[in-house]
Amino acid sequence: DADPFGDDLAIIPVATPAHPRGAFFYRLPGEDNRVELSLTGVLGDHPPTDPEGFLAYARSLPVPDIHRAIRDAEPIDDAVMFKYPASVRRHYERLSRFPGGFLVMGDAVCSFNPVYGQGMTVAALEALALREGLRRGALPNPRQFFTEVAAVVDAPWDFAAGADLGYRGVEGHRTPKIRLANAYVNRLHHAATHDAELTAAFIRAAGLIDAPEALMRPGTVLRVLRHSLRRPAGAPAAAPAPARSGELSR
Template identity: 45%
Template sequence: MRGIGEHAVVLGAGMAGLLAARALAGAYDRVTVVERDQGLNGRSRKGVPQGRHAHILLPRGQRILEELLPGAEAALIGGGAVVADPGVDHHFALGGHTLARRPGSERAIQASRPLLEDVVRECVGALPGVRFAEGRDVVGLLTAGPGRITGVQVVPRTPGAAAEEVRADLVLDAMGRAGRTRYWLERLGHGPVPQEEVRIGVAYATRPVRLPLDSGVGKAVVVGPRPGSPRGMAMVAVEGDRYLLTVAGLDGANRPPADEEGFLAFVRTLAPPEVFEAILAGEALDGIASHRYPSDLRNRYERARGLPDGLLVTGDALCSFNPIYAQGMTVACLEAQVLRRCLAAGPRGLARRYFRAVAKALNDPWRMAVAADLSMPEVEGRRGPAIRVMNAYVDRVQAAAARDADVAEQFFRVVGLLDPPPALMRPSIVARVLGAGA
């Protein structure tokens, strides 16, 4: 990729920021990744409160990650990541149906969030011109007149440290939902940036466990929520000969407890009996970590008027979804891919082109996540005809997928973001779905 600028600054060293830095490397002579946390390697960190919970990179994300960072898969496997054939090694119960599977579908590379970040950070940090500036809070944007962002102001997280100015041709916000770019822009006279939000109030609890060697559980067990039972679980084998057992539910009576007895009682309501017996016979490796996720949230920068040049946004700062659908890291991969294409077309109109292109890439995962959340009567929100028809059809698809491996395969290609949702409406699939319900 030909160079289009001297210096780009990425705010945030999570997965979205790291992948964005990969896309920027080569287009800019220098790329600085500013991160508030220090000592990033090998552990969950404060800036990623969900880091102790189970994570899955969807098939589309796995493909893009290897395309952006060749050798990342091998490095993950070398670090202990678990290799699985989802058609054999995964158990999915969705909508109250256990879905049929068969060997030979996409290979899954399963790892904890810290290992994923460590591998990606090492790959990105080895790129020419990329450096990390840890232990710094971003406190504002720098401008040169009303129409251009020229950098950021940061404050080192050491007592008595003075504010620093970091000048750049491009600033990219990857600071997550807590990022304040929208507010800084409004204070500078830009925007406002429209938002879409669906409040869901979902809570998570996770414990790492080691199962007996003869448990026969497989490498992942996923039980999805359904109307009348807004709870779910994912138990995923990762490095270190352990599983991450994550349970989730809506606030209130379905919120997972963080105490030992309550946590196990909650798991019992979800896990298949043989899986629950394996958990009881296994070994708890750490305490129970909790996390709360208030809403699906999308910042519509592509609809904002008068945005300045020199500023882009990615990751959860742009769009965040209910984590139960495992879309977040894969969407970050998609956004990095979009960014790379936009950079290849040169600097002219970069922000406008990027926000339009990334909005298009986000449409399918956003609609799928919102529709799935609104299938729960307990979630407040408008359910138009399109949402009601989609959810009714998905119910039929999941029922058919319990008996028909072809339907299940197409369903998983859609939820894995390999195929768009209309693929489920192909005549051959519709015939199988409606025939199964006859």
């Protein structure tokens, strides 16, 4: 089939509560026509690793481009599955005491659902906070350091954990703020499939280049609402993915 990417570098159908299967499909650097594909699922709906099951899962995605691109492609390696049990955040900044000469960073502070692609970026920002502490000339005070780390983690944690709570089977308290944010982001996802500027805005916010509040700029909200008027409220962008019996938790 023809090149599915055109001038783009990737095709990323984002999983949503209406269609909880997603993918990350990238054109790799070089001129040998190699691509990389990761399939994602939630709540026990795991992409198979055998060739037939892998292709069938790709066929169930809300966009047909990925399946068309890989159905006749030659695999260069076997598919590998890895599972992620839960997003976890530990509030070390709330401790009244902490051992001297010892600090905690990265996934040991907050481990994110990897589909949001934020874990390594957050860890790098935490490393910058540590560097600034060391530049002050003394060993960082643990409570001060963890307070700075908490400020780094707050926004991406709200983004990722709130998105996870959009799925009915995920345990957790859904505040009105989370429900409102998820309703807006669902409309943003739909609009972004037709609007490159919204796609760029979402990728920049998800990648921590811009603050999440950037998605609420008046011009961005107006573009989302304009696209929403062309689609019945609550209507999914695609038919729900078929659940394999016994695997998708309810």
